[in-house]
């Protein structure tokens with residue numbers, strides 16, 4: 001029997017799981033906005049991974065103003081310098097006050113550090129967090145170890161896996 005199978009090297013998230021965890025994130029953020037009634041002005045998704053959680057959060061919190069910021073920091077699993085490819089609406093954003101910025105995960109924290117610099121008063125939220133980037137995020141749901149690779153459902157497909165024992 002092998003020690004580890006390829007599909008065990010990561011943390012595999014199903015659509016159902018990301019839906020539940022994103023709802024949990026919405027639940028945690030509900031009523032914590034800076035407005036008197038605790039609401040948030042807008043949701044901004046960090047594309048592309050933040051779009052699915054941002055959609056779920058904005059649906060749960062009844063936020064109709066949704067914008068995007070595009071930050072690219074990885075080529076497959078190789079990290080490079082984080083760069084902003086597209087900014088959200090300037091007038092909407094201001095210094096970030098009342099804006100909920102959502103991403104799927106924080107890993108090294110490079111992406112969020114850049115976003116924080118641009119919008120110092122925004123609230124940064126992710127569904128998953130790794131220890132190295134945890135300081136960069138104000139609200140998250142689940143922490144995984146630094147050496148875990150999170151596999152999201154939009155990056156996967158159902159396929160055959162070999163049994164632990166056997167040759168087929």
Ligand SMILES: O=P(O)(O)OC[C@H]1O[C@H](OP(=O)(O)OP(=O)(O)O)[C@H](O)[C@@H]1O
Pocket residue numbers: 046047048049050071072073074075082103104105106107108109110111112133
């Ligand atoms: O904390 P960091 O080390 O900066 O990494 C986290 C970021 O990396 C991934 O995005 P990626 O740049 O791969 O783009 P994508 O969302 O379009 O897949 C992920 O979705 C986060 O946005």
Ligand SMILES: O=c1[nH]c(=O)c2nc[nH]c2[nH]1
Pocket residue numbers: 074105107148149150151152155
């Ligand atoms: O799909 C992903 N899983 C991860 O664990 C990760 N870390 C940075 N970027 C990532 N993308």
Ligand SMILES: [Mg+2]
Pocket residue numbers: 046047048049050103104
């Ligand atoms: Mg991303």
